[in-house]
Amino acid sequence: MRQTTDTPTRPVSGADEARVSRRALLKVGVTAAGGLALAVALPSWSMADGSDSGAVLNAFVRIEPDGRVRLTIPSVEMGQGVYTSLSMLLAEELEVKLDQIEVEHAPPNDALYANPFLHLQATGLSSSIRGFWLPLRRAGAAARLMLIAAAAGRWKVDPAACTVKDGVILHPSGARSLPYRDLLRSAAESEPPALDRIKLKEQGQFSLIGTSPKRLEAPDKISGRTQFGIDVMLPGLKVAAIAISPVLGGRPKAVNQSAALAIKGVHQVVAVDEAVAVVADHMGAAKKGLEAAAIQWDDGPNASIDSKKLVEQLKKASESPGVVARNEGHFEQAFSGATRRLDAVYELPFLAHAAMEPMNCTVHYRKDICEIWVGTQQPTVTQAAVATLTGMPKEAIVIHNQYLGGGFGRRLEPDGTLLAVKIAKQIDGPVKVIWSREEDIQHDVYRPYYYDRISAGLDEAGRPIAWHHRVCGSSVVAPVQKRFGFRCGRRGCRAALRNSQHSRRIRSGRAARHYDRVLAWCRTGTQRLHRRELHG
Amino acid sequence: MTYVLKINGKSHTVDVDGETPLLWVLRDVLKMTGTKFGCGMALCGACTVHIDGAATRSCITTVDSVGEAAVTTIEAIGETPAGGKVQRAWLDHDVVQCGYCQSGQIMAAAALLASNPRPTDSEINDAMSGNVCRCGTYNRIRAAIKYASQGGR
Numbered sequence: 001m002r003q004t005t006d007t008p009t010r011p012v013s014g015a016d017e018a019r020v021s022r023r024a025l026l027k028v029g030v031t032a033a034g035g036l037a038l039a040v041a042l043p044s045w046s047m048a049d050g051s052d053s054g055a056v057l058n059a060f061v062r063i064e065p066d067g068r069v070r071l072t073i074p075s076v077e078m079g080q081g082v083y084t085s086l087s088m089l090l091a092e093e094l095e096v097k098l099d100q101i102e103v104e105h106a107p108p109n110d111a112l113y114a115n116p117f118l119h120l121q122a123t124g125l126s127s128s129i130r131g132f133w134l135p136l137r138r139a140g141a142a143a144r145l146m147l148i149a150a151a152a153g154r155w156k157v158d159p160a161a162c163t164v165k166d167g168v169i170l171h172p173s174g175a176r177s178l179p180y181r182d183l184l185r186s187a188a189e190s191e192p193p194a195l196d197r198i199k200l201k202e203q204g205q206f207s208l209i210g211t212s213p214k215r216l217e218a219p220d221k222i223s224g225r226t227q228f229g230i231d232v233m234l235p236g237l238k239v240a241a242i243a244i245s246p247v248l249g250g251r252p253k254a255v256n257q258s259a260a261l262a263i264k265g266v267h268q269v270v271a272v273d274e275a276v277a278v279v280a281d282h283m284g285a286a287k288k289g290l291e292a293a294a295i296q297w298d299d300g301p302n303a304s305i306d307s308k309k310l311v312e313q314l315k316k317a318s319e320s321p322g323v324v325a326r327n328e329g330h331f332e333q334a335f336s337g338a339t340r341r342l343d344a345v346y347e348l349p350f351l352a353h354a355a356m357e358p359m360n361c362t363v364h365y366r367k368d369i370c371e372i373w374v375g376t377q378q379p380t381v382t383q384a385a386v387a388t389l390t391g392m393p394k395e396a397i398v399i400h401n402q403y404l405g406g407g408f409g410r411r412l413e414p415d416g417t418l419l420a421v422k423i424a425k426q427i428d429g430p431v432k433v434i435w436s437r438e439e440d441i442q443h444d445v446y447r448p449y450y451y452d453r454i455s456a457g458l459d460e461a462g463r464p465i466a467w468h469h470r471v472c473g474s475s476v477v478a479p480v481q482k483r484f485g486f487r488c489g490r491r492g493c494r495a496a497l498r499n500s501q502h503s504r505r506i507r508s509g510r511a512a513r514h515y516d517r518v519l520a521w522c523r524t525g526t527q528r529l530h531r532r533e534l535h536g
Numbered sequence: 537m538t539y540v541l542k543i544n545g546k547s548h549t550v551d552v553d554g555e556t557p558l559l560w561v562l563r564d565v566l567k568m569t570g571t572k573f574g575c576g577m578a579l580c581g582a583c584t585v586h587i588d589g590a591a592t593r594s595c596i597t598t599v600d601s602v603g604e605a606a607v608t609t610i611e612a613i614g615e616t617p618a619g620g621k622v623q624r625a626w627l628d629h630d631v632v633q634c635g636y637c638q639s640g641q642i643m644a645a646a647a648l649l650a651s652n653p654r655p656t657d658s659e660i661n662d663a664m665s666g667n668v669c670r671c672g673t674y675n676r677i678r679a680a681i682k683y684a685s686q687g688g689r
Contacts, residue, residue, distance in 0.1 A: 077634075079633035079634030215630060215632065217635070218626070218631075218632050221635030222631075222632060222638060223614060224569070224570015224571070233569070265552065282561070283559075283560040284556035284560035287576075354670060356572075356580070356637045356668070356671075357572070357634075403634075404634060405634050405635070406636060434573070436576060437577070437580075
């Protein structure tokens, strides 16, 4: 094993990037009436059409002939309440009531649905409201203006003199009115308003924003009607139980196929690189089949890597000097003059996300299309990963996002979908791959282990006068950075981070690559703490 | 082997091995997906149903052990007085977040109130201690149960 001191981690995050973007966005909105912001925020005007099935006014707003307002929500709902809060942003400016609204999951499309904060269609980093605060209000307001223009045209009055309440447009005289549903065709055929015509409400004019309405999806969730990824049902659907190699990088060595196939309800045993799946009519049979398969594993190149060794490396690294990320005052001097000196080590364990809904993914793989039903925090990333895996064009990878039974960062990762696709490639018809709770925990992409060594000096009054903090751990950002090219745009930050050999990356030849692969963002993880420390 | 199950007042005939957990019969065979899979070991409570009114973990309840007993699931619990009251309390207190555990939470709470209409705080805690929520809705769950037990709507 080899440890390097020349490969600093770079704790740059999407949030930093986003902070910069938001500033830029707001600045544009204020100074230039948002021409650029509109380009970012509403790239979807050309989507307008006036089909009989309703009017698509932009990428977020569609109005049905019966008056229902269908909102396409760019972020996923995983308990944080965005289907309600983002609907509020739209409804506020569209002037409809929340109970007129139906929400639907957005399809993968960065051009239409990227969070302006993250430059990616991703849900995470507490960024949904911050990212969509202006774009969704503009989308709602723009749709409202198109509908008003349609009504005013019919009445031959000044649109500015018309008012709207709860999806009904009032004639300037107050004597006549038209509901949105009667204006669909002409509204959809009208020109979307230019950004400088979209005047958003002032804070004092809000009627929904700032209130705490009940969650839109709660009635379905309390009666078992909500469809999570694991609840997807399709004609001819089979279910698969899986066993993944207990050691990362291992492979199945021996599988008792005939014993598995002898179980009633079992149809097929599928071996892929790192796992074995037993496909059956129902999960009871699939699990029984998996047990009967008595899989033996070749543990592969990582057979001797274990947590203890990884932690030992961190401990050793924490005892040697690292690159300084921040240095203020004179630590050595203050520490040696301290009345009381304290040394402490803080360890944060590897942590599984443990969402209540175990990992699962449903795939129907055909020659020219790969259809996927999964609750994912990153639909476009997942789509791209499947395209790479299968060699199919992105357009052939159809992703139907679902309600998430918890995300916490786990469902940012496409690994579960890739595994399901590999399995589905060998199966005729759709298959739902469900991980057991044991697999879900053991094969999580963990929050990294952190080993922090702190020395502090206190003065006579017990106040801290010296603080030395060494952060040792692997970076969740490094793999992400490679994947997306994230950079922190904060002034001076790149230089500081380049020197942040506070953190060290675990290196152990081949294992390091695998180790990076199993780390992920985790809500309430340590990343933010460290970032704060580096940024001050 | 063929089993006739009485679920939510209707009879369903299923052809599965006797040791198949009721959970997978409900979800995969009968396509009633309101009852959730969480752990498969009776550790999390997500799969809770009522068997003759008692809160039961369907993930470790084999189909051959159900017999003639009446199975009630989240899809029909609102038709019972306690279940309806619990569901309304859940809405009034906006309990759910991701919602995945809530079928089990509601089934556990409904069984509690059906057998003990005025539970004390510690009785609520005891009855609900086997139901895990990763979002952390516990305080609202407790408040909603108290609200339902004190009249609710």
